Structures are given as structure tokens and as C-alpha cells.
């Protein structure tokens with residue numbers, strides 16, 4: 001049995017609180033590990049280590065900080081198979097999907113290598129008599145990331161790479177359901193030459209999160225998870241004056257126009273709805289079939305579901321793995337069981353498939369879903385795709401815009417004018433045109449709108465550098481010795 005403690009001050013340390021949780025292996029339902037839940041004192045110990053190390057790290061020139069991240073990247077590549085294996089075992093996703101999880105995180109580390117350029121300031125020569133102005137960006141100090149179970153490599157890397165590149169020390173509180181990869185990232189960072197204390201991993205539950213929220217030395221918190229917790233962390237963190245960005249849940253729509261390529265749209269819908277068993281914040285969970293396309297599209301999607309091989313991530317033939325816990329699987333299947341009673345039509349009932357072990361459920365497709373049904377209103381976060389039928393494009397846009405979430409959306413059409421209108425009118429942060437999961441590449445930034453993001457600061461890309469630094473502007477005057485005189489007026493350049 002694996003025992004996960006914490007990674008503090010450059011080494012793995014045992015948990016001291018006496019409280020632990022179980023880490024399951026969803027492919028067979030066994031308990032793979034126990035994970036320690038940190039007390040306030042243990043979180044404080046991590047902060048003290050981070051504080052002690054941060055000043056020295058910030059003073060290292062940015063080229064050398066980037067070189068440590070380069071080595072970190074090399075080692076992540078070296079350990080790719082091991083990391084993917086841990087990830088697939090604890091999360092349940094397939095090995096190929098686990099490698100994608102790692103790769104999308106790696107791309108943000110690659111972007112962070114540009115930190116010498118990204119932190120450059122501006123300079124104005126001669127803004128007044130003998131006066132020059134220049135700006136600089138400085139790290140915040142000790143910052144924290146609180147991350148969800150569904151991307152245990154990618155989301156920690158999205159947060160820690162820009163933060164550390166900019167000269168901060170980082171406290172990571174990963175999900176208690178799959179802490180194995182985050183713990184390895186702490187070790188790999190030190191192996192890459194990262195100073196002890198710059199990347200700390202504190203495992204735990206609400207107690208650890210509350211300790212982070214209340215700690216006076218933590219300057220900023222980046223959270224990713226469900227909307228109620230995002231709201232809680234944003235409210236409590238900002239109340240104590242911290243800089244906070246909180247990414248919440250999602251209900252992502254894929255609008256399919258009557259002129260769309262139905263085969264391409266159906267392939268995209270199946271991939272985006274059932275990939276990672278629907279446990280992606282950018283998964284498509286609602287197809288909006290506009291006008292006459294609906295019957296053909298539902299038929300095309302349901303016929304493709306037969307080809308989705310559901311099985312353990314360790315089997316190379318598997319296309320979709322289990323859900324993260326038995327409890328979550330039961331919650332997901334309850335939506336399918338209740339669909340007919342809500343007035344929807346079950347086209348494919350994946351919940352009726354049975355496995356001898358593990359937290360599996362099959363792919364479900366539910367037609368004639370409407371707002372007001374729990375199937376539509378709730379984030380299900382499983383392999384359940386709903387179809388809403390709308391008569392027109394305008395109805396489809398109104399439906400998406402009325403949804404409280406605004407993470408991702410996709411439009412499938414062959415008409416450029418329709419696409420252009422859609423991009424402008426839709427109140428969602430990330431838009432795909434004939435692309436079902438429009439997660440921006442690492443040199444843009446990622447972020448939803450409405451209940452999918454509290455705060456206005458997206459993750460990674462240029463916004464990531466802004467979030468983990470603060471600007472300073474220096475007004476510098478080197479006058480001729482004879483020019484000095486008293487002037488009580490307000491300084492201006494008039």
C-alpha cells in the first residue's frame with residue numbers, strides 16, 4: 001500500500017495530523033494508497049519553507065530559472081511512462097489520455113521558459129526634465145494552487161510553471177483523489193535543480209484549503225474545481241486581500257447547424273463527450289441540433305457509440321476508462337435513470353452495462369433534453385451526452401447565452417458568416433469553430449466566463465505571467481546639479 005505524505009522543503013515528509021483518505025484505483029475498485037490530510041500546522045510548515053526559499057529564487061536571474069525548468073521538462077519526458085501509469089491508475093483515464101494530460105501541462109512549462117522575455121518591462125527616456133520612467137514586474141512571494149482530480153498533471157503544471165518561472169515559491173494542494181503525479185512533480189523539480197522549498201505539495205481536504213485561505217504569507221491563490229467551491233474560495237480569499245482566480249464547473253454546448261458535415265460533427269461529439277469518460281471541464285455535454293439536422297445527427301452519434309471500447313486504462317484497446325469513484329459513478333448513472341421521468345428520451349443507456357469490477361459506466365445519449373431538467377441544468381461530469389433541439393440559430397445562441405456556465409462552446413457549420421456572428425454573440429470564454437474542445441494553446445490563455453470563472457484572470461499564457469507578478473513603475477530623475485529647486489505644485493509634464 002502506498003502512503004502519500006507531503007513534499008515540503010525539498011523532501012517527502014510523513015503526514016502528522018493522523019487524518020488520511022483513501023486513493024482508489026478506479027479500473028478495479030481497489031484502494032491503491034492512503035493520502036495524509038494536512039493540518040494547519042503542516043500547511044504553515046510548507047509556507048515557512050517556501051518563504052525562506054523565495055527571496056533567493058527571485059534573485060536568481062530569469063535565464064537560470066528558465067534553465068531549471070528546461071531540465072524539469074527533460075525529466076518529465078524521461079519519466080513520461082511512469083507518470084502516465086500513476087495517472088491512469090489513480091484517475092482511471094487511458095494511458096493515451098494520461099499522456100495527453102501530461103503533454104498539455106508540458107506545453108505551459110515550455111511557454112514559461114520564455115520568462116526572461118515575458119517579465120521585461122518598458123522604458124521611456126526623457127519623460128520630463130532629466131526624468132526617465134521604467135516598469136518592471138516582480139514576483140508576489142509565496143503563492144498557492146488548489147487543483148481538481150480530473151487533470152492531475154496538466155492543471156498543477158498550468159499553475160506552478162508560470163508562478164515559479166516568475167520567481168515565486170509555490171504551495172500545491174492537489175486533489176486528494178489522485179495525489180501521485182503531483183507528488184512526483186515535486187520530486188522531479190528538485191531533481192532538476194529546483195531549490196528545496198520553491199515547490200511544495202501539501203495533501204489534504206478542506207482543512208488544508210482553509211489554512212491556505214487564511215495564511216497571511218500566501219499572496220495569491222489559483223483554484224480549479226467545481227463552481228460552489230470556486231465561489232467559496234474566491235469569496236474567502238479576496239476578503240483577506242489575496243489575489244484569487246477560481247475556475248469553476250461547466251456545461252459546454254456544441255451547436256450543429258443544418259449545413260454542417262454531419263459525420264465530422266458526430267465524430268467530434270462522440271470524442272468530446274466521452275473522452276476521459278466526460279470528466280473534462282471542456283467536455284461537450286450538450287449537443288444543440290439546429291433545425292432539420294437533429295434526426296440524422298442523433299442517429300450518427302448513437303451508431304458511433306457502439307464503437308467506443310470501455311475498459312481499463314492499462315488495456316491499449318480501451319478508449320474510455322472508468323469514473324474516478326464509485327460514488328461519482330452512481331451520481332452519474334442516476335441522471336440516466338431519471339431521464340425518462342424528466343421527459344427526455346434515452347437513446348443509448350450506458351448505465352445498463354455491467355462490469356465485474358471497477359467504477360465503470362458506458363456512454364449514454366439522451367435526446368429531447370430541455371432547460372429545467374436536471375439533466376440539462378446540472379454539470380454531470382460523466383459520459384452522458386444530452387441533445388437539445390432548437391428550430392433556429394438564434395434560439396441556439398439564446399440557449400447557450402442563458403446558461404449560467406460559460407467555459408467552452410463549439411459551432412459546427414460550413415458557413416463563415418454564421419461562424420463569425422457566433423464568435424461575436426456567444427457569452428462563453430473559449431469558442432471552437434468546427435473544433436469540439438477549444439482549449440487554447442499555451443501561448444494564449446485559458447478561461448471561461450460567468451460561473452466558470454470567478455475573478456477576471458485567465459490561466460497560463462501572458463495572463464499567467466500577469467497573475468503571478470505585480471507591476472512596479474520607477475520614475476527616476478538625475479538632474480543637472482544646478483537645476484534643483486523647491487516646487488510644492490503637483491508634478492506634471494504640462
Ligand code: NAD
Nearest residue numbers: 147148149174175206209224225226229247248249250281
Ligand atoms: P472539487 O471542487 O470537488 O475539488 C477541487 C479542489 O477543491 C480539490 O483540491 C479539493 O480538495 C478541494 N475541495 C473540495 N471540497 C472543498 C471544500 N468544501 N472546501 C475547500 N476545498 C475543497 O472538484 P473536483 O471534483 O476535484 O473536479 C471536478 C470539477 O472541477 C468539475 O466541476 C469541473 O468542471 C471543474 N474543473 C474546471 C476547470 C476549469 O478550467 N473551469 C478545469 C478542470 C476541472
